[in-house]
Every structure is written in structure tokens, then in C-alpha cells.
Amino acid sequence: MKKTVHVAEFTRLGGQVTELDPAEFIALPPPYDKMEKPPIRTLTDDQRKRMDTTLDGIVAVGLQPPATPEEEKAFIEKFLAGLEKLFSVEDNWTFLQPLMHTLEYCVKCQICSDACPVYVSSGRQDIYRPTMRPELFRRIVSTYVKKEHPLLRKIKGSDIELNWQTLARLAELAYRCTLCRRCAQVCLLGCDNALVSREIRKVFSQQMGIAPKEIHEKGSVQQLRVGSSTGMTPAALKDILEFTEEEIEAKLGRKIKIPVDKKGAEILLIHNAGEFIAWPENLEAFVIILDAAGVDWTLSSEIAGYDSINYGVWYDDVQFARVAIRQSQAAKSLGVRKISFGECGHAHKAGIVIADRVVAGDLNIPRESSLPLLEEIVMSGRIKLDPSRNDFPVTLHDPCNMVRLMGIVEPQRRILKKICPQFREMTPHGVENYCCGGGSGFAITQSTNFPDWRNSVSGRMKMKQVLDAFQDAPGPEVKKYVCAPCSNCKGQFRDMLDYYGAWEKSSIYYGGLVELIVNAMVDLKQPFIQWEWH
Amino acid sequence: MGTLIVVLTYIAYVFIVVVYSVKIVAWLRMPPHIRWDLYPVIHEEHYRYGGSYYEQPEWWTKPRPRNTWRSLLYSLKDNFYMGEYYERNRLYWLFLLPWHLGFIFIITFHVLCFFAAAAMVAGLDIAAGSAQLAGKGFYYLLLITGGIAFVTGTFGSMGMPIVRLADRGLRNFSMPMNYFNYLFFLVVYGSGLLAWLFLDPTLDEYRTYWVGLITLTPPELHPVTILHIVLFDLFLIYLPFTRSTHYITRILAYFFIRWDDEPNLRGSALEKRILGLLQQKISWEGKHIPKGKSWVEAAIESGLPEKK
Ligand code: SF4
Ligand code: SF4
Numbered sequence: 001m002k003k004t005v006h007v008a009e010f011t012r013l014g015g016q017v018t019e020l021d022p023a024e025f026i027a028l029p030p031p032y033d034k035m036e037k038p039p040i041r042t043l044t045d046d047q048r049k050r051m052d053t054t055l056d057g058i059v060a061v062g063l064q065p066p067a068t069p070e071e072e073k074a075f076i077e078k079f080l081a082g083l084e085k086l087f088s089v090e091d092n093w094t095f096l097q098p099l100m101h102t103l104e105y106c107v108k109c110q111i112c113s114d115a116c117p118v119y120v121s122s123g124r125q126d127i128y129r130p131t132m133r134p135e136l137f138r139r140i141v142s143t144y145v146k147k148e149h150p151l152l153r154k155i156k157g158s159d160i161e162l163n164w165q166t167l168a169r170l171a172e173l174a175y176r177c178t179l180c181r182r183c184a185q186v187c188l189l190g191c192d193n194a195l196v197s198r199e200i201r202k203v204f205s206q207q208m209g210i211a212p213k214e215i216h217e218k219g220s221v222q223q224l225r226v227g228s229s230t231g232m233t234p235a236a237l238k239d240i241l242e243f244t245e246e247e248i249e250a251k252l253g254r255k256i257k258i259p260v261d262k263k264g265a266e267i268l269l270i271h272n273a274g275e276f277i278a279w280p281e282n283l284e285a286f287v288i289i290l291d292a293a294g295v296d297w298t299l300s301s302e303i304a305g306y307d308s309i310n311y312g313v314w315y316d317d318v319q320f321a322r323v324a325i326r327q328s329q330a331a332k333s334l335g336v337r338k339i340s341f342g343e344c345g346h347a348h349k350a351g352i353v354i355a356d357r358v359v360a361g362d363l364n365i366p367r368e369s370s371l372p373l374l375e376e377i378v379m380s381g382r383i384k385l386d387p388s389r390n391d392f393p394v395t396l397h398d399p400c401n402m403v404r405l406m407g408i409v410e411p412q413r414r415i416l417k418k419i420c421p422q423f424r425e426m427t428p429h430g431v432e433n434y435c436c437g438g439g440s441g442f443a444i445t446q447s448t449n450f451p452d453w454r455n456s457v458s459g460r461m462k463m464k465q466v467l468d469a470f471q472d473a474p475g476p477e478v479k480k481y482v483c484a485p486c487s488n489c490k491g492q493f494r495d496m497l498d499y500y501g502a503w504e505k506s507s508i509y510y511g512g513l514v515e516l517i518v519n520a521m522v523d524l525k526q527p528f529i530q531w532e533w534h
Numbered sequence: 535m536g537t538l539i540v541v542l543t544y545i546a547y548v549f550i551v552v553v554y555s556v557k558i559v560a561w562l563r564m565p566p567h568i569r570w571d572l573y574p575v576i577h578e579e580h581y582r583y584g585g586s587y588y589e590q591p592e593w594w595t596k597p598r599p600r601n602t603w604r605s606l607l608y609s610l611k612d613n614f615y616m617g618e619y620y621e622r623n624r625l626y627w628l629f630l631l632p633w634h635l636g637f638i639f640i641i642t643f644h645v646l647c648f649f650a651a652a653a654m655v656a657g658l659d660i661a662a663g664s665a666q667l668a669g670k671g672f673y674y675l676l677l678i679t680g681g682i683a684f685v686t687g688t689f690g691s692m693g694m695p696i697v698r699l700a701d702r703g704l705r706n707f708s709m710p711m712n713y714f715n716y717l718f719f720l721v722v723y724g725s726g727l728l729a730w731l732f733l734d735p736t737l738d739e740y741r742t743y744w745v746g747l748i749t750l751t752p753p754e755l756h757p758v759t760i761l762h763i764v765l766f767d768l769f770l771i772y773l774p775f776t777r778s779t780h781y782i783t784r785i786l787a788y789f790f791i792r793w794d795d796e797p798n799l800r801g802s803a804l805e806k807r808i809l810g811l812l813q814q815k816i817s818w819e820g821k822h823i824p825k826g827k828s829w830v831e832a833a834i835e836s837g838l839p840e841k842k
Contacts, residue, residue, distance in 0.1 A: 004706050078819065089565055090814040097564040098791045105780045105787070108707035109630075111622050131707060157709030184572055186618050189780050190787025195570065206818040221822070224836045317568075318816075318823050321833035338592070352588065356798045357568050357808050358833075364800050372591040407573040407586025407795075431573045431584030 005126035007135050011166045017127055018056045020453075024123030025460060029467050029474070032500055039456040041449040051448075052168035056127060059448040060175035060212050061204075063168040072164040075208075079167055080144050082207025086199055087145065094317050099199050102191040103138055106131070112183035112193060117434045117461035118176060128457075130183035130193040133173050136160075137196055140170075171210060174200040178439030178458055179314060180400040185431070197440075201315040211315050215441040219311040220319040224326070228273040228307035229444075237306050240276045241299070248284050251524060256291045261334060262298035268331045269297050269370065270351065271342035272487035273307035279490060285514035285528065286342060286370075292523070293377040298334060305330025308347035309487075313354055314440045324355035328363040338366040340373060343512045345399030345486035346439075353406050369402070371485065371513070375411035378418060378517060385520040387419045389527060392479050394420040394516065395469040397462070397493070398433035399486035407431070412485055412513055419520045426465040434461045436484065438492025455499040459492055463500060466508065474506055479531050482510040503534045536752025539763050543747055546767035553774035554782070561783055566807055567791070575793045576605040586795065594797065605793060609785045613638065626701065629693030636687025636723055637778070640766070643679040643740075650676060651744030660741060673736075680737050684730055687723030691716050715776060722769045725762040733758055 002024075009017050022039040043053055051062035066072040085091035086099065112130045113119050119128040126132060142148050142158035153159040160166075177197040184192035204210040223229045232240070241258045249255045259265065269290070275282045290297050300306050304326035312320025331339045341348050352367045359365075377383060396416055402408050409430050416423045426433070436443070437459020445454070470480050482497075484490050493510035502508040509531060519528040574584035577600045587593045612618075616634070619627035650660055650672045659669045660676075695716045698704045730737060739759045746753030755763070798804050812829045824832055 002702075004702055006706060082819070085818060091816050091818060093565040093811045093814065094568045095570070097561075097567045098570050098787075100564065101561070101783065101787050101791065105777055105783055107777055107780070108704075109619070109623075109626070110701075110703040110707065111618055113703060114622060126703075126706065129703065135707060155709070155711050155714070157711070181572055184792075186622070188612050188616060188618050189784045190792055192570070192572075192791075206820045206823060209820040209822065316820075318818070318820075318829075318832050321829065322836065325833050353569050353571065357566070357804075358812075360798065360805050360809050360812070361800070364798065364805070366592070366594050368591065368593060369588055372589055372593075376591050404573055404584070406571070406588055407575060407578065407580075407584055408588050409573075409583050409585050410580070411589055 002124065005132075007132070007139060007160070010136055010169050011161055011163060013163065013165055014054065016054050016057055017169060018125050020056055020058075020122065020125065020457070022456065024125075025456065026121050026123065026464065028460070028464055028500075029471070031505055032463070032467065035500075040452040043449060047448060052165065052172070054165060055169040055172040056125075056176070056453075058172070058176075058450055058453045060442075060445055060450045061168075061171045061210065062448065063171055063210065065168075066164055075164055076162055076167065078208060079203065080162075082203040083141065083145050085207065086203060087141075092317075095195065095199060098192055098195050102134065102193065102196055103141065105189050106134060106187075106191040106193070107189060108135070112187055115182045115186045117180070117182065117437070118178065118458050121460035122457050127173065128176055130177070133170070133177065133200060134193050134196040136166075136170055136173070137200060140166075170200060171204050174198075174204070175212065175441075175445075176458075178400075178435045178437065178442055180435035180439050181404060182400075182432075182434070185404065198314065202317065205316040206318060212441065212445050212447070214444045214446060215311050215315055216319070219309070219441070219444070220316070220323060223304055223307055223309060223311075224319075224322055227301075227303040227305075229309055229311065230273050230277055230307070232273050232276065232307070234301040234303075234306070237273070237276070237301055240280075244276070244280055244283055244287065247280065248287060251284070251526065251528065252288060253525065256287055258287055259298040261301055264335045265298035266296035266337050267298070267340045267373075268300055268305070268334055268336040268338070269340050269342060270305065270308040270327060270330075270347070271299070272309055272344035272347060274309070274487050274491070275342070275344075278494075279487070279512070281515055281528070281533070282343060282487075282512045285512070285518040288518050288521070289374065289377060289383065289514060292521070293382045295373075295377075297340075298336065300330040300334060302326070302330035302333065308341050308344050308351060310347060310350035310355075311441060313346055313350040320350065320354065321358045324351065324358050325363060327351060328355070328359045328365055331365045332363060336365070338368060340368055340370045342370055343485040343487065343514065345401035346488060348399075348408070349401035349405050369406075369408050369411075371402075371408055371411040371415075374514065374517065375415055378415050383517075384522045385419055385517070386522050387421050387520055389520045390420045390516055391422060392481060393422045393424065393470055393473055394481045394483055395424055395426055395466065396429070397426070397436060397466075397482055397484040397486075397489055398429055398431075399484065399489050400433065400435050400439055402486065403433060404431045412483075415513065415517065416483065419516060424469055426469045434465055436462045436486075436489040436492040437496065438488055443488040443491035443495070451495060452499075454492070455496045459496045462492075463496055463502075466502075467506070470506065470508065476503075476505060476507040479507045479509065481516070481529070482508060483513055483516060484510055485513040497534075507531075509534045535760055536746065536754065539743070539755075539760060539767070540747055540750065540752055542764065542767045546770035550770045550774055554779060557774065557779050558782055558786070561786055562790075565811055566804065569794060570791055571795045572792045575795055576608045576788075577601050577793060578795070594799070605789065606785075609788045612784075613781060623701075626697050626704070629690050629697050631690075632686035633690025633694055633719075636683055636690050636719070637781075639679050639683035640687060640723070640726070643676065643683050644766075646672070646676055646679055647740050647744040648748070650741055651748050654741060654745055655748055662736070676737055676740070680726075680730065680740070684723055684727035688720065688727050691720035691723055711776075718772070719769070722762070722765045725758065725765055729756070729758045729762050
């Protein structure tokens with residue numbers, strides 16, 4: 001029988017709260033049921049010494065143990081001071097109401113557990129229950145923030161004795177949740193355990209300056225400093241765009257000038273700059289479509305104006321606001337009528353929905369998704385399309401941020417149904433989709449053994465869904481396409497398909513939506529999608 | 535004894551109404567938050583598949599039809615049905631639903647008793663064989679609501695601790711208070727059930743009790759009925775200390791968090807409130823956050839020293 005993990009175990013000094021056993025993970029269909037390499041690398045002794053690994057042996061944050069008892073005390077006190085701020089209107093008006101509601105009204109019925117892909121995929125490890133983080137958090141709040149009477153804490157079972165290691169484990173645990181909010185969707189009480197994960201991340205970042213370096217230092221900080229989390233400066237952007245123009249000319253047989261900083265354009269397209277480097281074909285496809293449809297658009301070369309990412313949405317309200325404001329400023333200085341976000345889920349949610357109550361006045365420039373615009377172009381017949389060019393199995397991944405979190409469900413489907421004769425849905429899909437496993441910054445978190453965990457645990461349910469969607473042609477003879485209109489999801493698919501050897505075993509490739517549209521364009525002599533891209 | 539239960543009942547009702555109101559007002563008075571909507575949003579036109587107004591190009595130029603009644607019915611429905619529990623943990627649902635129905639029906643029963651008693655004071659005869667149709671109607675309505683309350687409440691309170699202990703996840707997240715609640719509520723409903731089955735099958739005593747409350751005349755009641763009424767009053771006083779406000783706050787959370795898709799349009803009242811909130815000073819201590827600045831000021835700065 002599975003060992004039950006109690007909250008009290010998070011306060012135990014030393015040891016590991018849970019040992020993951022890949023044999024317990026949910027099964028994948030053959031031949032994926034037998035992995036040749038160990039699914040999760042164990043850390044070296046040196047890594048274990050430098051970083052706290054006592055949650056599950058995985059490292060995303062990797063807090064360094066304090067050198068002295070004084071250091072430990074100072075750490076705990078600073079954290080608790082931050083925790084109090086979470087409950088203040090001044091410091092946390094942004095999420096006070098949803099946070100308070102979840103903390104007060106969750107009845108711990110565990111109905112949300114089975115909705116969580118991480119919990120289920122891991123073989124139902126207690127530590128990954130959506131309720132585990134909030135429970136640990138609630139006890140710390142009850143004991144140290146509300147300072148409830150010890151007797152009351154006994155009755156409520158909310159007593160806890162804090163030490164540094166508990167906090168180190170809490171920090172790690174906040175990065176075992178993809179913020180997909182599938183758990184929140186099934187809660188009849190309107191509670192949202194994903195939000196608690198985010199609020200925990202926030203205390204660590206806003207109060208302690210602690211966050212995975214890929215998200216903070218190399219992410220939002222780098223974006224604010226040079227313009228993009230990729231490190232791409234405005235000058236480098238220009239070089240990349242020139243290269244993109246050449247590529248387009250080679251494929252299309254004619255040159256298209258990519259508009260940059262075009263004053264008074266109708267649309268400012270903010271794209272995920274990571275695409276320019278990792279999947280340049282996505283930008284190329286956008287350029288080809290917008291040009292063919294005669295859209296008046298431009299890119300920006302302003303700081304943050306050419307990179308749609310806004311990692312703050314996962315961990316830090318201040319960083320979030322900084323990027324959102326700069327994106328709006330870029331649009332304002334160009335005098336565009338609206339901002340359109342390219343294929344990036346978290347950028348959609350961040351830039352269109354979350355920023356909605358951050359930017360105001362003349363910075364509140366209308367913002368929308370590019371998917372309805374693409375749908376309009378495809379359906380209007382403005383570009384000539386031949387669906388037989390996409391006659392291979394295609395399935396659609398729903399990025400959580402775009403679909404469950406903002407209700408853009410059908411435009412991408414209507415496009416695929418029109419241009420892909422072998423389109424099939426995953427089960428479940430739409431607003432009930434499963435996260436790719438790379439949500440909330442996981443896809444870019446590459447340190448130590450975290451990618452192994454991401455591929456084998458948080459992404460496992462999605463991998464299973466993909467394989468199930470293609471079960472009519474499981475072998476490598478038939479080439480198959482997972483359409484993921486999101487850069488982060490694509491990052492996760494790239495790693496995960498490689499991890500499982502899905503190209504070799506099943507010829508499964510992934511890509512965006514616009515690539516499929518351009519692939520169907522009769523103007524192109526050669527197919528746009530090159531399977532060799534895998 | 536009669537005087538005691540009249541006084542206790544008034545205290546209990548005033549207490550529960552005041553504390554519930556305070557809690558709900560406090561909930562509602564929290565400042566507006568950043569949007570955190572989750573789909574399907576039931577007032578949306580395409581709620582069936584979870585679509586939003588963002589599915590249209592230039593959504594801000596289009597009407598945003600909103601069906602508030604549908605949302606209200608949807609959110610209320612689950613107070614009586616609890617569909618997710620039915621789908622995801624049927625055994626739990628089997629006890630949880632009756633347990634909750636017990637709450638709803640016992641409160642409804644007492645509210646109806648009040649109206650019945652008021653009607654009796656006005657001259658209505660409430661009995662099975664009443665010559666007045668309204669009297670007959672009241673009689674059966676009280677019998678049905680009271681009966682359902684006692685039976686479902688007792689059944690649920692007996693089953694809940696069993697299912698909680700039998701389920702690994704539920705057991706691990708249980709607190710001593712849960713088991714106290716089950717026991718206490720079992721005594722409340724059980725005493726009502728016993729009084730009804732063996733002493734007062736027409737529930738006449740409750741009408742007498744409520745007439746006494748309205749006319750401020752201490753009623754003459756059987757000791758078991760008195761016991762149940764005292765327990766019920768204590769139950770009313772105890773409820774605000776539990777999470778029971780969730781009957782209401784869950785609906786608020788649906789409307790004001792999960793389904794709050796109100797865009798912040800230029801010049802709107804919402805924009806004004808947000809601008810006010812953005813002026814507040816923040817005290818976060820992370821190195822990337824400037825000290826003593828407001829949200830706006832902190833957001834305008836890039837937060838880190840320039841690279842040398
Ligand atoms: S969050 Fe909701 S579904 Fe999950 S345990 Fe709490 S009340 Fe139940
Ligand atoms: S947000 Fe997603 S990953 Fe996180 S606990 Fe909920 S269901 Fe699990």
C-alpha cells in the first residue's frame with residue numbers, strides 16, 4: 001500500500017519527504033512503457049550539499065542551506081514578514097481576495113486531486129496533491145501570521161513548527177505545480193490551489209529575491225535589461241529579421257520586407273522572441289500570412305516590445321507590471337491601434353487579461369489574440385489554401401493560458417478543421433485539456449535534474465494524450481504533427497518528444513498553427529513544413 | 535424552560551445573521567483584484583464549450599452578451615446537487631449530499647415554521663384535516679421539509695466520518711474539528727429525528743414553539759423536543775465558526791473571481807479604483823523592488839542596477 005505523507009513530514013530535518021519511483025508513474029502505451037534510460041537522474045553528492053533536495057530529490061529552486069543558526073533565523077523571519085504582506089491590501093491588493101477565499105473556504109475534500117496531471121501521473125504521490133501546498137501554507141499562516149491560540153490550532157490541526165528546511169521544501173513544492181488551474185476548475189467552492197502556488201512563489205521572489213534563475217535572472221530581469229529574455233538586443237533583432245527575410249525569399253520566391261517600428265500601423269504584433277531563435281519558421285509563417293492578407297502591421301524594436309513573454313505572471317507582480325507597462329509603452333510610442341499577441345499562451349494571458357488591471361489611461365491600448373485574426377484571414381478566402389497539402393494526422397494541444405484561462409477555444413479548431421483533413425482531438429481537450437507539463441516556467445527550467453522530472457512526471461499525461469490521439473498510426477511510417485500554438489508548450493514538446501524518442505519511434509513532430517496554414521498555401525512551391533526540423 | 539428557549543432562539547438567530555453578514559460584507563469589501571478568470575464562464579454566450587469574448591477579433595468593439603440568470607442558477611444548483619462530487623467520488627457524494635441537504639432543509643423548515651406560526655396567530659388552522667387549503671398545504675410542507683432534514687442530516691452525519699476515515703486522502707487531511715462536527719450535528723439531527731418519529735409525528739410542537747416565539751409566550755413542550763431545540767440553537771451559534779459560510783461565499787467566488795471577466799475599459803469606474811490601488815506604497819523587501827515606492831513607481835523603474 002502507498003505510504004501516506006503527512007504535512008508534519010515537511011518539518012522533519014534531513015531525509016527526503018518522498019522518494020519517486022518511476023515504476024509507480026502512470027503507464028504509457030508500448031513501446032514507451034519501457035524507457036532505456038533511467039527517467040530521473042539522481043543528483044551528485046556535491047549538488048546535494050550545495051542545494052536543498054529534501055522534497056523529492058528534484059531541484060528547481062535549489063536553496064542553499066544556511067551556514068549558521070543566525071542565518072537560519074534571519075531567513076525564517078524575513079519569510080514570515082513577507083507572508084504578512086500577502087495579507088495586506090497595500091502589498092497584495094492584486095490577489096488578496098482570491099487568496100483569502102481559498103485559504104478560508106477549502107474543505108479539503110480532495111476532489112481536485114484527481115484533476116491534477118502532476119499528482120495522477122506521479123502515481124498519486126501525496127506531496128503533489130493540489131491541496132498539499134495550501135495545507136502546509138495554511139498551517140504556517142495559522143501559527144505564525146494569525147498566531148492562533150495553540151488549543152485552536154490543535155482542534156483545527158493547523159499547528160506547525162517551522163524550520164529552514166520546511167521553507168526550502170515549500171519553495172520547491174511551489175515549483176511542482178504548473179499553474180494549469182485544472183484543479184481549480186473542478187472545485188465547487190471556488191477555491192484555487194494554483195493561486196496558492198503562485199502566492200508562495202511571490203513571497204519568495206518579492207520578499208526574499210528567490211526564484212529559479214531561468215525565470216527571474218535570465219528571464220524577466222534580462223528582458224527588462226536588454227529587451228528579451230533570450231538576451232536578444234534590438235540590434236540583434238534587426239540581424240535576425242534580415243535573415244528571416246532571406247529565408248522567406250528562398251521559400252516563397254519573393255522578398256517581403258518585415259515592418260519594424262512602423263509608426264501608425266494598425267497592429268503591433270508582439271511575438272515570443274524565443275521563436276525567432278528556436279522556431280524561426282513560426283515568425284516566417286506569420287510574416288507570409290499577414291503580408292498575403294494585406295494586413296497593416298509592425299514589429300517593435302523597443303525594450304520588451306519585441307518579446308511578448310512576461311514571466312512575472314508566474315511568480316512576481318512587480319516584474320509582471322514592469323513588462324506589461326513597457327509593452328504598452330512600445331505600442332503607444334508607435335501609435336498603433338491595437339496590440340496582437342503571437343502564438344504564446346502565457347503572453348496571451350499576461351498581456352491581454354492580467355495586464356488589464358495593471359495598465360490604465362493611455363497605456364490601456366486594446367489588446368487581442370492573433371488567433372481570431374488568423375481565423376478571419378483563413379475563413380475569408382483572402383489567401384488560397386489547399387488542405388490536401390496537410391494530409392497527415394494532426395492533433396491540437398490547448399495551451400492552458402489561452403484556453404482554460406481565457407476562453408479562446410474554437411478559432412484554432414475552426415482553422416484546423418478547414419485545412420487539416422486528418423485533424424483529430426485529444427481526450428480531454430478544450431478547457432478541460434491537460435497542461436503540456438511545461439507550464440509556469442517549467443519549459444525553460446533546465447537546471448540539474450528538473451527537466452527529467454518535467455518530462456517524466458509533469459508532462460507525462462500530455463505525452464499519453466498525444467500517443468492516444470495517434471493510436472490509429474502508432475509507428476514511424478506515418479508522420480504526425482502536434483499543433484501547439486504556444487512557444488512554451490513547444491519548448492516542452494521539443495524536450496519531451498526527444499526524451500521519449502518519439503520521432504524515432506512514432507515520427508511525431510510538433511509545431512505551431514501558422515506553419516500549418518502556410519503549408520497549405522498554394523503560393524508555395526515546396527511544402528513549408530520540413531519534417532527534418534525535428 | 536420555555537422562557538430559556540425563547541431567549542436562546544432569539545440570540546441564536548440574531549447571532550448567526552450578524553456573524554454571517556459581517557463575514558460576507560468583509561469578503562465583498564476586499565479590493566478588486568487582478569483578473570483571474572477561469573473558463574467556462576457561465577454568463578458567456580459560448581459557455582457550453584468555455585468560449586469567451588476574446589474569440590472575436592477586436593472584441594472591445596463587439597457586444598458582450600451576459601446571462602446572469604444562467605450563472606445564478608448554475609451556481610445555486612450545486613448547493614443541491616454537487617455534480618463534481620458525484621462524478622469524482624461517488625461514495626463521498628452519497629453521504630455529503632444528504633449531510634448538506636440536512637442543513638438546507640432544517641433551516642428551511644424553521645423558516646417555514648415561522649411563517650406557519652405567523653399564519654396561525656392570524657387565525658389559520660394548520661393540520662392534516664384543516665378546512666383551509668393553506669392550512670393543509672403548510673402542514674404537509676412542514677412535514678416534508680422537517681422529515682427530509684432529520685433523515686438526511688442524521689444519515690449524512692453518520693456516514694461522513696466513516697467515509698472520511700476510509701479514504702486515504704480525506705483521512706490525511708482531516709482535523710479533529712471535522713469529527714467533532716459530525717458528532718455534534720448527528721446529535722442535533724438525531725434528537726430531531728427521535729422527537730419526530732416517537733413523540734411528535736405531526737410536528738405540532740414546532741408550531742407551538744414558533745407561536746410562542748412570535749407571541750413571546752413560553753411554550754409548553756416535551757423535554758425531547760426542548761432538547762432538540764436547544765441543540766439546534768447551539769448549532770446556529772456554532773455554524774459561523776465553521777466553514778459553513780461557503781454556501782454563500784462559493785457563489786461570490788464564482789461571480790467575483792472565477793467568472794469576473796469585466797474588462798478595465800478606459801474611463802470606467804473600475805479603472806478609477808485600479809488607479810487608486812496602484813498609488814499605494816509597497817513594502818516588499820526583494821532587492822529588485824525599490825523601498826518606499828508605490829506600485830506605479832516600482833513598475834516604472836526597471837528594478838536593477840544597469841549592467842557595468
Ligand atoms: S480546493 Fe476545492 S476541491 Fe480541492 S480540496 Fe479544497 S474544497 Fe475540495
Ligand atoms: S494547477 Fe495544475 S499542476 Fe498545479 S495543482 Fe492544480 S492541477 Fe496540479
